[in-house]
Amino acid sequence: MVAAIIGAILWAVIAMLTGYRFSYAAIGLGCLVGLAVRLLGKGSELRFRIAGALLSLFGCFLGNIFIIYALLAKEWDVSFFQIMGTVSISETLLYLRLTFNLKDVLFYGLALLAGLRMAASDY
Known part of the structure; x- marks a missing residue:
């Protein structure tokens, strides 16, 4: 949870400094969270992968x-x-709905996949 919050903060800071919301940062966030789950979870069961993804x-x-x-x-x-x-x-929620687009779906999916894969200790 802490890694997800830190990743979200870093993403927002980068967006503020550059004036651009880098969707690629979602993948980095997913990797960060997945690695945190792997290091702290110390397991490769499905529950760790699901936790990393969610x-x-x-x-x-x-x-x-x-x-x-x-x-x-x-x-x-x-x-x-x-x-x-x-x-x-x-x-x-209204602002999220107004700013959400198809590219977000793609990068959210990639972040989810990164969290899922990186959380596995056997990856």
């Missing part, structure tokens, strides 16, 4: 939310944390 997917969604919040903070000239405190869950 946590990678969670990290991707969280990363997109952080990117949206960071862009809104920049646009409205307020802090990131003010946005986190004022934007409701329904508004967040």
